Amino acid sequence: MTMKGNIAATLAILLLSQSLMAQDRPVVHHYFSKTPHTHAAEWSYSGKTGPAFWGRLDPSYRLADTGRQQSPIDINTKRLAFAQLPELKFDYRREQISVVNNGHTIQHNESPGSFLFVGDEKFSLEQFHMHTPSEHTLDGKPFELEIHFVHKSKSGAVAVVGVLVEADEKSDLELPLHQDLPTVAGENVEVNRSRNPSDFLPRGREYFSYSGSFTTPPCTEQVRWIVLKQPIGVPPKIIERFAAILKSNNRPVQKLNDRVIETSK
Numbered sequence: 001m002t003m004k005g006n007i008a009a010t011l012a013i014l015l016l017s018q019s020l021m022a023q024d025r026p027v028v029h030h031y032f033s034k035t036p037h038t039h040a041a042e043w044s045y046s047g048k049t050g051p052a053f054w055g056r057l058d059p060s061y062r063l064a065d066t067g068r069q070q071s072p073i074d075i076n077t078k079r080l081a082f083a084q085l086p087e088l089k090f091d092y093r094r095e096q097i098s099v100v101n102n103g104h105t106i107q108h109n110e111s112p113g114s115f116l117f118v119g120d121e122k123f124s125l126e127q128f129h130m131h132t133p134s135e136h137t138l139d140g141k142p143f144e145l146e147i148h149f150v151h152k153s154k155s156g157a158v159a160v161v162g163v164l165v166e167a168d169e170k171s172d173l174e175l176p177l178h179q180d181l182p183t184v185a186g187e188n189v190e191v192n193r194s195r196n197p198s199d200f201l202p203r204g205r206e207y208f209s210y211s212g213s214f215t216t217p218p219c220t221e222q223v224r225w226i227v228l229k230q231p232i233g234v235p236p237k238i239i240e241r242f243a244a245i246l247k248s249n250n251r252p253v254q255k256l257n258d259r260v261i262e263t264s265k
Helices: 003-024 051-057 236-246
Strands: 088-091 095-101 106-109 115-118 121-131 145-152 158-167 188-195 207-213 221-228 232-234
Touching: 106 236, 115 145, 115 158, 121 158, 121 236, 145 236, 158 236, 232 236
Parallel strands: 158 221, 158 232
Antiparallel strands: 088 115, 095 106, 095 188, 106 121, 115 121, 121 145, 145 158, 207 221
């Protein structure tokens, strides 16, 4: 083998080794930070720092380009695998409202004590945040808004529950702080009022499940996605309020590749 061939082989082995090591490490992502922080490279949802360029902004973001299990995806209801999926149990608790505009979304931070059970697996609710319009689509159709409830187990496993939101003139549901949302990046708002995150879940517990990634850089994979089938409805004025602040903070749908989307019924 030539020297050039030896160098290429060595680089390939190093890349494979790094990939295997990454699979053994717990998922680390800015979603688990309660306050705004510095990213490896600045990113956005438009222009030269938008989703099409994420994978080239920093080496740690490369999965945005090379990953085979990226999110979000389009959920094609004609290509689902029916499975006996674990039952979901949301054991969320009421607590004081604390919300931050981190420059990419509006995030509601959670204190310890709220949990999601997926069968026998227990996950702690870390935070939930908003995307407008929705990131996941259903048979090609986007929704006006999507809420992501981000959970983590003691072992480091991650489960994100996606709730699709549609405008409903008859709805009286109010997403927290829609009138007093932090409008400036870095702004944090705490209000002497409480709410339970379960108020923003649909009644139905049927869901779609697949293996994916976080939808923002570094687009880390090994994320268990649970997208609830039943959307919730909120008054149009609330969606308009979020959209006015967030603009469009949704990553386009990614290729499914060889993944399977399972459905609970």
